[in-house]
Amino acid sequence: MAEENMACPQCGNPQLDVDAENSVVFCKKCGFAVRVDPATGNVTPIQTGGPAAQAPAVYHEKSILGMDPLTFWMGGTAVILLATIFGFFRAFGDEITTFGTLEILLTALWLLKK
Numbered sequence: 001m002a003e004e005n006m007a008c009p010q011c012g013n014p015q016l017d018v019d020a021e022n023s024v025v026f027c028k029k030c031g032f033a034v035r036v037d038p039a040t041g042n043v044t045p046i047q048t049g050g051p052a053a054q055a056p057a058v059y060h061e062k063s064i065l066g067m068d069p070l071t072f073w074m075g076g077t078a079v080i081l082l083a084t085i086f087g088f089f090r091a092f093g094d095e096i097t098t099f100g101t102l103e104i105l106l107t108a109l110w111l112l113k114k
């Protein structure tokens with residue numbers, strides 16, 4: 001077999017198992033598996049194994065609406081401030097209270113994410 005010298009790139013296990021029927025090379029130790037195209041020799045990862053690899057990157061991302069939390073906070077503050085200056089909050093009663101409430105919510109969001 002061509003895969004005889006192939007060690008697992010995930011855990012280093014030198015004895016990778018081969019599922020010849022499905023053209024899959026896999027590691028019993030860590031669950032790493034790749035599909036090898038017999039015609040082209042292209043290798044397609046199926047499962048990389050390990051808890052870190054399974055969690056999508058988005059869960060580690062610290063961002064609010066795709067922005068850096070501090071940028072979001074500063075942008076949000078600017079928007080609230082402008083809205084207050086232009087009188088957009090008059091409909092809600094006391095403008096300063098509305099400004100304060102929104103600013104507290106914004107800061108709380110930032111503190112949760114930063």
Ligand SMILES: [Zn+2]
Pocket residue numbers: 008009010011012013027028029030031032
């Ligand atoms: Zn492995």
